Amino acid sequence: MSKRITPFASRYCSTLDRLKEAIRRKRPGLLRRGVMLQHDNATPHSANLTQQWLQRYRYGWEILHHPAHSPDMAPSDFHLFGPLNRHLGDVAFETEDDLIS
Template sequence: MLPDTAAIRRKRPGLLRRGVVLQHDNATPHSANLTQQWLQRYGWEILPHPAHSPDLAPSDFHLFGPLKRHLGGMAFETEDDLISELRNWFDNLDVDFFQVGINSLLSLWQKCIDLHGDYVEK
């Protein structure tokens, strides 16, 4: 199901405009014709992402590792307990956490270019 553009306009004015750059992992929902048509309609630029390259996905190399270490050994009785702990973790991240990840991505991309698309070690 594609996003409701009216809701996007209400919640995030300006998001449906040219100049947005998106990188995704080529999962089937992301690469489906309907999704691609929607992205083209709004002029979003898609950064190519090599297949099977979690090493270049910010969520994999920067977010999930620290989150996994934080949650390691914890047990939650309810889904609400888990959600509460996740919110607590995100709320207490350093203000530059995501900026550091984005900046790190640039050097990983350069390594990928230098290696002609081969796997990039972190």
């Protein structure tokens, strides 16, 4: 991996810190069971600072690498997630079965 420095990497690491804290508060025990974090090869994700953060703080997180600009997400998907988030944004599911139903 090439050595890259980006001002966005420190901001991304701060976002990962907030994510880790939110998971700890909202889903107790999930950090111990494992978290899957999907990355593409965007510069903040592949920067040395981010890689160092992941090595130091991820606590067993599995990193799923995903190519940038992947065709897995069609442009139509972008029109799905906004309304879905507005519809379900305040909904909390107690169990996985509740989520599925």
